[in-house]
Amino acid sequence: FYENEYNKESKNILLKTVSEGHIYGHKIKEKFKYYAYARGELKILKINKKEFGNVIIAHLVKYLPVQYPEKIFQAMKYTLMLPGKRLRPVMCLETARILGCDIMKAMPVACAIEMLHVQSLIHDDLPCMDNDDFRRGEPSNHKVFGEANAVLAGDALLTYAPQIIIENTKDVYMERLIQVLHEYTKFAGAYGLIAGQVVDIESEGGKLVK
Numbered sequence: 001f002y003e004n005e006y007n008k009e010s011k012n013i014l015l016k017t018v019s020e021g022h023i024y025g026h027k028i029k030e031k032f033k034y035y036a037y038a039r040g041e042l043k044i045l046k047i048n049k050k051e052f053g054n055v056i057i058a059h060l061v062k063y064l065p066v067q068y069p070e071k072i073f074q075a076m077k078y079t080l081m082l083p084g085k086r087l088r089p090v091m092c093l094e095t096a097r098i099l100g101c102d103i104m105k106a107m108p109v110a111c112a113i114e115m116l117h118v119q120s121l122i123h124d125d126l127p128c129m130d131n132d133d134f135r136r137g138e139p140s141n142h143k144v145f146g147e148a149n150a151v152l153a154g155d156a157l158l159t160y161a162p163q164i165i166i167e168n169t170k171d172v173y174m175e176r177l178i179q180v181l182h183e184y185t186k187f188a189g190a191y192g193l194i195a196g197q198v199v200d201i202e203s204e205g206g207k208l209v210k
Contacts, residue, residue: 052089052090052093052094053085053086056086056089056090056093056110056111056114057081059108060080060081060111060114063108063111063164063168064076064080064115072152072153075141075144075145075150076153076157078144079122079141079153080118080157082135082136083136083137084136086114088110088113089110089111089113092113093107093110105169105170107168108164108168108169109180109184111161111164112161112164112165113161113184115157115161115164116157116158116161116184119155119158120154121135122141122150122154122157123150123154123197124200125140125141125142125150126142126147126150126151127142127147129197129201141154161184161188162184165180165184166181
């Protein structure tokens with residue numbers, strides 16, 4: 001890919017973001033170009049599929065700025081930025097690429113899928129669920145922000161994700177956008193993810209659930 005030189009101000013902004021704890025668990029210096037790209041300050045003509053993970057992280061940072069009330073956005077971003085493979089959003093972008101689509105049109109959906117996944121992780125770790133103290137080698141959300149804020153952070157990600165799709169998807173027919181949102185809401189709820197969590201609870205102790 002081709003990149004223009006990004007300015008010193010962009011680096012300072014990113015360093016400030018890191019110092020405030022908005023980006024967690026990443027080698028920031030190696031990823032300056034991806035954050036600058038997501039902010040519209042850097043032009044990349046072609047994205048290698050091996051770079052999907054870095055570009056996804058950059059857009060997650062862009063889509064989820066910490067604002068008032070800071071505590072809930074910090075809690076949302078904490079687990080979202082923990083190190084991970086970003087497998088689900090990568091699969092979304094790779095599917096778009098295979099089908100000959102512009103992967104950047106799919107980026108809001110890919111990030112929304114990751115937010116939905118992270119929501120399930122936050123809630124799964126809660127004392128009333130799996131009661132796990134660690135996630136990806138770091139303290140679970142409720143261990144850092146408290147149980148109440150962790151519940152709210154998961155709830156917020158669940159509803160923030162479709163907002164990202166609506167506000168950031170460009171040059172896509174409205175009918176298709178509505179179809180995407182329907183798929184998201186359907187499989188994020190009682191027909192999909194939450195159904196799976198219910199089965200997980202009912203299967204504790206080795207009980208077989210049909």
